[in-house]
Amino acid sequence: MDTIASWFTFITTPVSWIIVQFHKLYGAMFGADSGWAWGLSIVSLVVLIRICLIPLFVKQIKATRGMQAIQPKMKAIQERYKNDKQRQSEEMMKLYKETGTNPLSSCLPILAQSPFFFALYHVLASIANGTPIGKIDGPLLESARNAHIFGAPLASKFTDSADKVAALGADITDVRIVTAVMIVMMSLSQFYTQRQLMQKNVDLSVKTPFMQQQKMLMYVFPVIFAVMGINFPVGVLVYWLTTNLWTMGQQMFVINRNPTPGSLAQDQYLTRLLKQITSHGELKSRGKKKIVAAIVAKGPDRNDNERKFITGLTKQGLAAQADGSVAKSVEATVDSDAAGGGTPKRQQPKRQSKSQRQTPPSKPSPKK
Incomplete structure (x- = not known):
């Protein structure tokens, strides 16, 4: 040696x-x-x-x-x-x-x-x-x-x-x-x-x-x-x-x-995750919940990939929660209740034409 x-x-x-x-x-x-x-x-x-x-x-x-x-x-x-x-x-x-x-x-x-x-x-x-x-x-x-x-x-x-x-x-x-x-x-x-x-x-x-x-x-x-x-x-x-x-x-x-934020790999990962959530309507994996929770916590500091992911959830009537879980958004819940016979959405009054607005309302006839 x-x-x-x-x-x-x-x-x-x-x-x-x-x-x-x-x-x-x-x-x-x-x-x-x-x-x-x-x-x-x-x-x-x-x-x-x-x-x-x-x-x-x-x-x-x-x-x-x-x-x-x-x-x-x-x-x-x-x-x-x-x-x-x-x-x-x-x-x-x-x-x-x-x-x-x-x-x-x-x-x-x-x-x-x-x-x-x-x-x-x-x-x-x-x-x-x-x-x-x-x-x-x-x-x-x-x-x-x-x-x-x-x-x-x-x-x-x-x-x-x-x-x-x-x-x-x-x-x-x-x-x-x-x-x-x-x-x-x-x-x-x-x-x-x-x-x-x-x-x-x-x-x-x-x-x-x-x-x-x-x-x-x-x-x-x-x-x-x-x-x-x-x-x-x-x-x-x-x-x-x-x-x-x-x-x-x-x-x-x-x-x-666990791709780097802002990278192409993150975009591909979040696209796959969005498809999975859309198919199952929920998120069970602890690791994936941790990633979603981190995105939620960023708020306005999210990168383009993360904003795209949040927007995709919104379009599906879903919202990411602070703990990383996913639930139906408030807007989607109201629409669902109205369609199923629950509390109906408030109806706006019917808009009147110009002639209808100018014509004074008729007085009721006096009682005899």
């Missing part, structure tokens, strides 16, 4: 232990030396890590939305103190404190994954070199070295020489095809995830530098992954592709269930 990796045995040892435990399970199903047993062990490692990181992901979503909400104020501060950088920084920190936002919170999931990524990279590098690491030694080390996915060893890289690949019992062409396909898939999944965020889950009514930065990252990150990917072992590519797909699915779930 190299010197740098030896400093991080506190993380490489647990990672190797987790992989070994999953390998015992999948080895019983596919065979101990099967590439699928080792590959699925890496996939399971990703799933386990991402489940543990769900609380950080929730913080990331809240932080991202918080940053979007304060962008106009940040822009105003930058313009007001453009010639005083120190005062500008002080006002920014004050704004973060007042609003409870933290720019670094949006990076928490990536930062939390970094040690595991680093540990897995060194575990696979040690396997390729035939060096024991953590809990992978002896027969397990040899089994991992012989494991192939679509003909490519887990420890091989796109940049490996033909001799090094041959020592792992594989062909250089197979390795480069498999790694190239995985690198492309990894970059595309990263691009789609960021694009989905930009197109559906960003408030398009607010044009700020933050949106331009996000748009730039949409194109920069996939290129970075593609360049770095040629130096990643196949096992690391499996890890990173799996975590990208998890992020894509997790983000899609959040966008569909």
